[in-house]
Amino acid sequence: MFDARYSIRTHVAGALRAANVGETVTLAGWVHRRRDHGGLVFIDVRDRSGLVQCVFDPDASGAAFVTAERVRPEWVVKLNGTVRPRPEGTVNTNLATGEVEVIITSAEVLNSSETPPFEIDSALDTDETLRLKYRYIDIRRPEVMETFLLRDRVTQRFRKSLEHRGFLEIETPILGKSTPEGARDFIVPSRLSPGEFYALPQSPQLFKQLLMVGGVERYYQVARCFRDEDLRADRQPEFTQIDIEMSFITQDDILGMMEEVMREVMHEAGVDLKTPLPRLTYADAMDRYGSDRPDTRFAMELVSLSENFATSEFKVFAGALSSGGAIKGINAKSAGDWSRSKIDALNQVALDAGAKGLAWVAFPTEGDVRSPIAKFFSDAEMSGLREAMMVEPGDLVLMIADAKDVANEVLGTLRLKMAEELAIARDGFETLWVVDFPLFKWDAEEKRYDANHHPFTRPFDEHLDRIPADPAGALSYSYDLVMNGLEIGGGTLRIHDAALQRSVLGVLGIEAEEADAQFGFLLEALSLGAPPHGGIALGLDRLIMLLAGKHSIRDVIAFPKTSSGSCPLTGAPGPVSQRQLRDVHLRTD
């Protein structure tokens, strides 16, 4: 609760109401805006709680009036006065405090301010770099402040919901050990061990598993994570996870528990989350949406057309099918009148996404068909296409014929592209689980298997026999939480058997000797009474971003980095002295 306790004021500005009329108050805050009428001055005084109009009238206090003429926006002031109702006709309904005003009897300037580099109270969309350079001023803007109030509420709700369910908040090291796989590590040189380095954690993954071996059973942490990769609108080099791990559970246990927690958290943010959440297998997600994090706020699902074109004369289609591929399509409603050049641009999108080409049929009006390839289709194929795609006049059908994975992925990209181009309404918070990910994914370039989630993911019990022989066929106890097409969380049940863990590491090309060197401590822990366990990590920043309706993760981080990883405010990263380098046994060119 934010109020006037423990401060030099008696009230906070934003809390004053008609009920306070007649009270003598002391306020402290910033000059938000000043309206000088010559013989009468209005100053809106702002603190974290909001703002209230203060009136400076020479009849009430000549000294205060003189002060009011002198102060400027963002000066810091302490004011004494009396709350009174606003005169008839001057109530401001746009303001929570708009029914009242404070007639000031004495004023003290606590600090002056230079003219701010940008206006706090402005509708103008200020350059983001400038906002970040003066973030402390930016944060004074009510809209920005509101975001951090929301972030606080959501974070506290996570803590409460998890505490109520028996989770212990435990901190894990920031200075850790670099391990192979995963993202690039941020590394920290060691002064006491010349030539050796700590790594900042990409996540507390191994430590939380060790806590399970330690009998903690239910753990959580608001954990800062570090990954030295390129930035995006939704990616920062350091970010925060709500990190969770539980013992003696099934996958249903943790999904059900998380649904309850998420419902409570979303409720805190004013969103009614319907549970149980839909669950989509990875295979179905790819098949229907061409994405493992489908945006389910709109349909435009992928439809298989392989059967319809099974005997097609069209070489591209026949070729794709004969080599074991698929023909799939999406129906972009109301794009049937798109020009050739706009469709050519879509073709380029398809090419960039890995397709060999884009097949399309436009149905601009009833009975009218426009397409460079329709002439290869039989009447039966054309009517089958109309039926399968549920074509109406005005539609544009986009088709990809390729290996099934390629067709899915390209159409998934086109689906999102078309939703954007057609400005399809995407409202609400469509949330679902994507489950049953393959344990491994094949890296064609490196010609080896990678862990899909991470190397500690537990395979389906019934797929254990596939591990050495047919790794690609093994599915895993794994789950991503997807909201509005963004992955906001992911987790797995873990391997708790040392032999199985060695076997999985082996598939990843990490043989016994290296496994012992890199993960010996984990393998040893697994052999010393590790309970079955599993967990999940939620991307707190992304979740807040969605809840706040922001388009960048930077908007919900107090002091974020620019896309080149620098901090406009402090100038980090920066050089260090030769002495500091010598201390940690480093030389630079």
Added chain:
RNA sequence: GGGGGUGUAGCUCAGUUGGUUAGAGCGCUGGCCUGUCAAGCCAGAGGUCGCGGGUUCGAGCCCCGUCACUCCCGCCA
């Protein structure tokens, strides 16, 4: 590493086919003003057109390079 976009007053932006002294709104400074709340009116100050080079009689505008920011691809177990 690759592709797209942006960079002009403190802020947000305009700036025509390359042509005289680079403009507007907001903010700022000063003046007037006792019921405003984006207060109003009057006046004023304020410019390394991101930076460097080039073409040209002449460059904010064209060319080359470079920097910063931003979006995307790669990358992100």
